[in-house]
Amino acid sequence: xxxxxxxxxxxxxxxxxxxxxxxxxxxxxxxxxxxxxxxxxxxxxxxxxxxxxxxxxxxxxxxxxxxxxxxxxxxxxxxxxxxxxxxxxxxxxxxxxxxxxxxxxxxxxxxxxxxxxxxxxxxxxxxxxxxxxxxxxxxxxxxxxxxxxxxxxxxxxxxxxxxxxxxxxxxxxxxxxxxxxxxxxxxxxxxxxxxxxxxxxxxxxxxxxxxxxxxxxxxxxxxxxxxxxxxxxxxxxxxxxxxxxxxxxxxxxxxxxxxxxxxxxxxxxxxxxxxxxxxxxxxxxxxxxxxxxxxxxxxxxxxxxxxxxxxxxxxxxxxxxxxxxxxxxxxxxxxxxxxxxxxxxxxxxxxxxxxxxxxxxxxxxxxxxxxxxxxxxxxxxxxxxxxxxxxxxxxxxxxxxxxxxxxxxxxxxxxxxxxxxxxxxxxxxxxxxxxxxxxxxxxxxxxxx
Numbered sequence: 267x268x269x270x271x272x273x274x275x276x277x278x279x280x281x282x283x284x285x286x287x288x289x290x291x292x293x294x295x296x297x298x299x300x301x302x303x304x305x306x307x308x309x310x311x312x313x314x315x316x317x318x319x320x321x322x323x324x325x326x327x328x329x330x331x332x333x334x335x336x337x338x339x340x341x342x343x344x345x346x347x348x349x350x351x352x353x354x355x356x357x358x359x360x361x362x363x364x365x366x367x368x369x370x371x372x373x374x375x376x377x378x379x380x381x382x383x384x385x386x387x388x389x390x391x392x393x394x395x396x397x398x399x400x401x402x403x404x405x406x407x408x409x410x411x412x413x414x415x416x417x418x419x420x421x422x423x424x425x426x427x428x429x430x431x432x433x434x435x436x437x438x439x440x441x442x443x444x445x446x447x448x449x450x451x452x453x454x455x456x457x458x459x460x461x462x463x464x465x466x467x468x469x470x471x472x473x474x475x476x477x478x479x480x481x482x483x484x485x486x487x488x489x490x491x492x493x494x495x496x497x498x499x500x501x502x503x504x505x506x507x508x509x510x511x512x513x514x515x516x517x518x519x520x521x522x523x524x525x526x527x528x529x530x531x532x533x534x535x536x537x538x539x540x541x542x543x544x545x546x547x548x549x550x551x552x553x554x555x556x557x558x559x560x561x562x563x564x565x566x567x568x569x570x571x572x573x574x575x576x577x578x579x580x581x582x583x584x585x586x587x588x589x590x591x592x593x594x595x596x597x598x599x600x601x602x603x604x605x606x607x608x609x610x611x612x613x614x615x616x617x618x619x620x621x622x623x624x625x626x627x628x629x630x631x632x633x634x635x636x637x638x639x640x641x642x643x644x645x646x647x648x649x650x651x652x653x654x655x656x657x658x659x660x661x662x663x664x665x666x667x668x669x670x671x672x673x674x675x676x677x678x679x680x681x682x683x684x685x686x687x688x689x690x691x692x693x694x695x696x697x698x699x700x701x702x703x704x705x706x707x708x709x710x711x712x713x714x715x
């Protein structure tokens with residue numbers, strides 16, 4: 267990492283607490299997921315190989331081999347974890363964007379283990395003085411652990427990682443959100459034991475061992491990705507400039523080097539995943555974003571296009587009503603026509619399934635001169651949802667479209683008269699009466715001439 271503050275900092279980095287789903291999906295990349303899978307298979311294989319005799323004993327030789335292999339796997343996992351932490355802190359959110367590997371983290375796992383040993387000795391000394399001091403020391407060390415790991419990943423220095431001044435400097439750089447980071451880290455550290463407890467006694471011991479090892483490796487990668495992203499979020503406060511700021515990339519150069527918006531960043535991430543053939547992962551990423559911003563038209567459009575790429579027609583039809591409503595709610599009525607026509611190509615009888623959304627979608631389509639589409643959207647609504655509160659307004663909208671744009675005044679008058687007769691106290695009846703009066707006056711004027 268470069269300790270260089272001369273570059274312009276960017277403040278539009280999405281906070282880590284708003285990206286939690288992405289951290290859990292991160293190890294699913296094919297360049298990363300093979301490690302937890304390999305660790306799990308190897309552990310289960312050693313267990314099967316080590317069992318001997320009818321008394322379910324375990325081969326001493328295989329036990330020694332298993333311990334040595336476990337140490338080796340732990341070191342390998344930590345090297346990969348620190349590489350993820352560093353690359354994420356530099357703005358590389360996908361493994362495909364990583365810099366060329368080097369030997370920078372070759373000794374980092376040993377430094378971490380020694381740092382934890384020093385912390386353990388500190389706790390033991392404090393406990394020897396007084397049990398309460400031991401508990402206090404343990405709490406302080408536990409709270410400092412994520413910051414110690416981030417310092418070690420940033421400086422690669424054992425002495426810096428155990429230096430309280432440097433550790434608290436890292437905590438200060440993050441501010442109060444560090445407590446949220448620590449809480450998430452603590453939860454992640456409990457995920458593997460909880461996974462093992464959930465399946466204890468329900469699956470064979472061989473499978474349980476593999477599952478536990480997989481969970482441990484998987485959630486370790488999640489945690490280090492989270493810490494790396496937190497460092498990226500606070501890189502200016504920490505005191506370094508990312509080598510590749512994902513808020514500013516190659517496209518920014520053609521746009522006067524302005525920072526890209528969150529939607530543009532996500533679009534590029536999706537495009538990269540699609541090019542790599544990871545449409546499923548791209549869909550999961552967008553769907554998680556939609557959970558927090560369900561009416562975001564750009565996100566909804568991404569998801570609809572990914573469904574088209576996947577070729578799942580039933581899912582396209584299932585999602586189409588929600589997409590149309592997102593477009594209407596976000597003021598993107600110009601896209602409703604194409605989306606409606608696409609759905610009708612898949613199913614000529616396609617309708618909006620939620621009656622609460624029909625009027626808003628139709629009105630949005632009408633506002634951008636998609637008059638025929640608006641009529642198709644409201645067609646038959648008064649029969650499908652006869653008791654719905656929007657029926658009068660929908661009929662008036664249909665009448666206005668018929669009269670103003672299709673010159674079908676007779677049909678429009680029929681709808682207006684129906685609204686006036688059936689819902690005389692409804693505000694829509696007043697609008698219907700006004701339109702009726704205009705049509706009748708124009709008809710009389712035309713007759714007189």
